[in-house]
Amino acid sequence: xxxxxxxxxxxxxxxxxxxxxxxxxxxxxxxxxxxxxxxxxxxxxxxxxxxxxxxxxxxxxxxxxxxxxxxxxxxxxxxxxxxxxxxxxxxxxxxxxxxxxxxxxxxxxxxxxxx
Amino acid sequence: xxxxxxxxxxxxxxxxxxxxxxxxxxxxxxxxxxxxxxxxxxxxxxxxxxxxxxxxxxxxxxxxxxxxxxxxxxxxxxxxxxxxxxxxxxxxxxxxxxxxxxxxxxxxxxx
Numbered sequence: 001x002x003x004x005x006x007x008x009x010x011x012x013x014x015x016x017x018x019x020x021x022x023x024x025x026x027x028x029x030x031x032x033x034x035x036x037x038x039x040x041x042x043x044x045x046x047x048x049x050x051x052x053x054x055x056x057x058x059x060x061x062x063x064x065x066x067x068x069x070x071x072x073x074x075x076x077x078x079x080x081x082x083x084x085x086x087x088x089x090x091x092x093x094x095x096x097x098x099x100x101x102x103x104x105x106x107x108x109x110x111x112x113x114x115x
Numbered sequence: 116x117x118x119x120x121x122x123x124x125x126x127x128x129x130x131x132x133x134x135x136x137x138x139x140x141x142x143x144x145x146x147x148x149x150x151x152x153x154x155x156x157x158x159x160x161x162x163x164x165x166x167x168x169x170x171x172x173x174x175x176x177x178x179x180x181x182x183x184x185x186x187x188x189x190x191x192x193x194x195x196x197x198x199x200x201x202x203x204x205x206x207x208x209x210x211x212x213x214x215x216x217x218x219x220x221x222x223x224x225x226x
Contacts, residue, residue: 045215108158
């Protein structure tokens with residue numbers, strides 16, 4: 001049981017390049033989300049998904065795309081990287097019991113630098 | 116929309132001191148509340164959570180938090196901190212399908 005796996009752990013991109021951050025979970029969690037963490041800003045929600053085929057925007061969705069074709073995977077795509085997207089990205093998943101969502105399990109993060 | 120305020124951005128304590136980190140959320144009704152910890156270079160880990168019932172919640176590593184509905188607060192406490200508690204602490208609240216995080220409190224424990 002690996003939990004939430006994020007790849008890569010580190011990435012440097014040039015402005016304008018595109019890339020996909022991968023996130024996979026093996027806990028059969030319905031809910032997955034992407035956050036970015038910046039100093040003094042806490043964690044800000046980028047996109048989230050409540051199940052396969054369903055995604056929605058969070059607080060800071062601009063410049064990012066997501067899809068959820070399977071329960072296990074929730075990739076985050078940067079369409080045209082900008083220096084403002086330099087950040088640490090965390091993927092998280094959780095399950096729903098009744099109408100409660102239990103605390104997230106987080107991946108280990110991807111540190112992205114855009115130059 | 117819900118928001119979370121953490122009053123202290125940076126706290127420095129000596130070992131064995133008592134800790135209280137403040138957290139307030141913006142509006143009431145039924146709330147689910149969380150405290151997460153992030154040790155240096157690591158990802159976030161759940162310390163404790165409140166959904167309903169006893170407003171005094173006990174978590175891992177000797178931490179506890181008290182939910183006070185009338186004050187919209189969910190403060191984190193530990194009676195005696197250790198050097199290994201040096202980390203960043205995040206309060207969070209569930210709003211519909213989203214979990215909203217505060218900006219975090221950096222805690223430094225002096226040996």
